[in-house]
Amino acid sequence: MAAATVNKSAHEFDKGNLDSMLTRRFFFAPAFEIYGGVAGLYDYGPTGSALQANVLNEWRRHYIIEEDMLELDTTIMTLSEVLKTSGHVEKFADWMVKDSKNGEIYRADHLVEAVLEARLKGDKEARGIKLDEVVEEDDKKKKKKKVKSTAVKLEDSEVAEYESILAQIDNYTGPQLGELVRKFNITNPTTGNELTEPVEFNLMFESNIGPTGHIKGFLRPETAQGHFVNFARLLEFNNGKVPFASAQIGRSFRNEIAPRQGLLRVREFTMAEIEHYVDPLDKRHARFNEVKDVVLTLLAKDIQVQGRTDTVQMTVGDAVGQGIVDNETLGYFLGRTQLFLTKIGIDPKRLRCRQHMANEMAHYAADCWDFEIQSSYGWIECVGCADRSAYDLTVHSVRTKQPLRVQQRLETPRVVEKLDVQFDAKAFGMKFKKDAATIRNTITGLDEERLQCLKDELDKAGVSGVKCADGKVYEVTPDLVKINPITVTEHMRDFTPNVIEPSFGIGRILYSLLEHSYWAREQDKARGVLSFPVNVAPIKVLIVSISNDPKLTEIVYELTRKLRKLGIASRVDDSSVSIGKKYARNDELGTPFGITVDFATVQNGTVTIRERDTTSQYIGKIDDVLSTVDELVKGNVDWAGAAGKLEVYSGVQDVAE
Numbered sequence: 001m002a003a004a005t006v007n008k009s010a011h012e013f014d015k016g017n018l019d020s021m022l023t024r025r026f027f028f029a030p031a032f033e034i035y036g037g038v039a040g041l042y043d044y045g046p047t048g049s050a051l052q053a054n055v056l057n058e059w060r061r062h063y064i065i066e067e068d069m070l071e072l073d074t075t076i077m078t079l080s081e082v083l084k085t086s087g088h089v090e091k092f093a094d095w096m097v098k099d100s101k102n103g104e105i106y107r108a109d110h111l112v113e114a115v116l117e118a119r120l121k122g123d124k125e126a127r128g129i130k131l132d133e134v135v136e137e138d139d140k141k142k143k144k145k146k147v148k149s150t151a152v153k154l155e156d157s158e159v160a161e162y163e164s165i166l167a168q169i170d171n172y173t174g175p176q177l178g179e180l181v182r183k184f185n186i187t188n189p190t191t192g193n194e195l196t197e198p199v200e201f202n203l204m205f206e207s208n209i210g211p212t213g214h215i216k217g218f219l220r221p222e223t224a225q226g227h228f229v230n231f232a233r234l235l236e237f238n239n240g241k242v243p244f245a246s247a248q249i250g251r252s253f254r255n256e257i258a259p260r261q262g263l264l265r266v267r268e269f270t271m272a273e274i275e276h277y278v279d280p281l282d283k284r285h286a287r288f289n290e291v292k293d294v295v296l297t298l299l300a301k302d303i304q305v306q307g308r309t310d311t312v313q314m315t316v317g318d319a320v321g322q323g324i325v326d327n328e329t330l331g332y333f334l335g336r337t338q339l340f341l342t343k344i345g346i347d348p349k350r351l352r353c354r355q356h357m358a359n360e361m362a363h364y365a366a367d368c369w370d371f372e373i374q375s376s377y378g379w380i381e382c383v384g385c386a387d388r389s390a391y392d393l394t395v396h397s398v399r400t401k402q403p404l405r406v407q408q409r410l411e412t413p414r415v416v417e418k419l420d421v422q423f424d425a426k427a428f429g430m431k432f433k434k435d436a437a438t439i440r441n442t443i444t445g446l447d448e449e450r451l452q453c454l455k456d457e458l459d460k461a462g463v464s465g466v467k468c469a470d471g472k473v474y475e476v477t478p479d480l481v482k483i484n485p486i487t488v489t490e491h492m493r494d495f496t497p498n499v500i501e502p503s504f505g506i507g508r509i510l511y512s513l514l515e516h517s518y519w520a521r522e523q524d525k526a527r528g529v530l531s532f533p534v535n536v537a538p539i540k541v542l543i544v545s546i547s548n549d550p551k552l553t554e555i556v557y558e559l560t561r562k563l564r565k566l567g568i569a570s571r572v573d574d575s576s577v578s579i580g581k582k583y584a585r586n587d588e589l590g591t592p593f594g595i596t597v598d599f600a601t602v603q604n605g606t607v608t609i610r611e612r613d614t615t616s617q618y619i620g621k622i623d624d625v626l627s628t629v630d631e632l633v634k635g636n637v638d639w640a641g642a643a644g645k646l647e648v649y650s651g652v653q654d655v656a657e
């Protein structure tokens with residue numbers, strides 16, 4: 001018999017109810033709350049932690065196990081030299097503006113966005129349309145900074161201009177944001193005071209390693225550098241071959257200027273990152289066929305620069321085939337990520353892939369797409385998928401002089417023209433003395449293009465400057481260095497792999513999942529239901545007993561023992577409230593199944609099982625019900641399929657229904 005279905009979309013989303021339920025049922029809460037809290041730091045409670053652990057388990061299964069990735073767990077405290085080399089010390093910054101009188105700080109792009117959105121909202125109000133307020137939290141969480149809207153009608157051309165700016169708000173540089181602040185007379189929304197020009201604020205938390213204070217470190221802002229600095233070992237572990245991927249789940253820290261929107265912009269969060277190393281001349285993926293028919297919702301960069309946000313539905317195969325997504329490997333990860341997010345319960349209708357615009361993308365990146373998930377806060381980046389080219393491995397290799405490169409035996413040897421460098425060792429040593437080795441290494445380390453430039457200059461001008469890592473420039477002449485073309489037969493190829501990086505913000509995904517799973521029954525709007533897929537639900541089975549009779553309590557104990565043995569998380573609700581209330585309370589935790597023990601259980605060994613979304617109930621022998629639950633939890637059957645094996649229960653219905 002088919003199980004009843006429920007139309008969740010018919011119920012209106014109530015954010016206030018969801019927020020109070022998440023706090024009441026301790027999914028997560030502000031850290032140090034009894035001390036007043038600090039913006040951007042959160043603690044996860046029992047349900048939030050279990051939900052996160054289950055999502056991460058799915059992630060490990062979906063990527064690490066399924067794709068045979070090499071898992072890492074690298075240190076969080078990172079040597080400053082590593083982050084200098086990667087560019088984070090200089091560039092990992094956001095733009096902030098200050099109130100010119102009281103020094104209050106805003107993140108520049110967020111402020112421009114909030115003010116323009118508030119003006120558009122005011123325009124809508126003036127036209128009789130109502131929307132929510134835009135809110136930022138201040139640092140001590142004592143007050144909310146509100147950008148209030150006033151019902152003022154805008155010119156149609158202004159509306160179009162604001163919408164166009166908002167569609168590409170991530171694309172502005174600091175000076176451009178400054179121009180927007182001036183052009184649109186944006187002031188501090190709380191005081192009305194003028195704002196300073198945007199200045200950069202580095203987002204990393206700095207620290208010292210050891211007591212001397214000489215070794216500088218930072219809490220890592222991403223896990224990626226831990227992969228790159230271990231590349232040589234990983235390559236060796238993989239028998240010297242690419243492609244392969246490393247993966248890591250761990251904490252990252254960013255001293256956000258303005259934490260806001262709950263878990264969406266915090267200062268400490270869990271990331272799950274993959275670095276897939278690939279031959280730059282061959283970015284095909286061996287398993288591309290498995291995802292080529294996955295449909296993505298794409299928002300390409302050329303649409304955004306026109307100030308538009310319309311999307312197209314396209315298969316991964318077509319997106320790569322038409323050159324919209326740069327290469328197969330990047331397309332492969334977009335497809336796999338779409339599958340992962342929907343598998344854990346993200347609504348595909350509220351999921352899109354947005355391509356980075358030119359200013360948004362790092363200069364070295366070949367292509368970059370964000371998975372954005374829509375929630376009550378709008379479209380939020382939750383996973384970034386970037387082709388980072390050879391940048392990371394090259395900069396670490398140059399800085400450390402370690403060859404972070406792949407040596408690949410060629411199937412058929414090839415004849416190539418190369419530039420050969422010969423030094424007059426004696427004359428070179430006499431001229432440069434202790435610097436001779438450094439200059440020689442710098443010249444032999446030049447790539448073919450730079451070597452050709454040096455040769456051209458020596459041929460033409462008879463002298464050329466060579467800049468070494470110490471910043472000094474040394475003049476060399478053709479009598480000291482001879483560069484000549486030669487023909488060689490190569491048996492090996494030597495290259496720096498390119499890196500394709502999918503980077504997941506787990507907190508953002510969790511929060512989006514909570515919103516997408518939340519609804520309320522028509523009969524009991526104050527109590528919500530979280531319709532998590534079984535695989536991520538924090539607790540899989542609620543066990544309740546109709547009475548405190550010791551015979552029933554004994555069976556409850558037996559049931560929990562058997563579920564534990566199956567590895568299934570269960571929870572007994574032995575409070576004194578009605579069974580219907582117990583069900584309703586556990587709907588709030590997203591528990592998909594409820595098993596009820598009653599006097600029939602004592603007599604003939606049967607229990608009832610109830611499904612959370614449909615509230616339909618079935619009856620069966622204990623072991624049949626448990627094996628059904630086991631199959632459901634393993635994902636081998638769905639409720640409609642599983643219920644067919646049991647009998648419909650026609651007893652008393654839930655109070656909550």
Ligand SMILES: Nc1ncnc2c1ncn2[C@@H]1O[C@H](COP(=O)(O)OP(=O)(O)OP(=O)(O)O)[C@@H](O)[C@H]1O
Nearest residue numbers: 254256264265266269381382383384503504505508
């Ligand atoms: N402050 C934060 N709080 C929670 N998650 C974050 C935060 N910053 C980044 N993330 C998550 O980490 C992922 C990878 O980080 P990435 O550096 O690509 O983000 P980002 O582009 O800096 O994000 P944003 O532009 O929103 O600040 C993001 O997709 C997001 O899910």
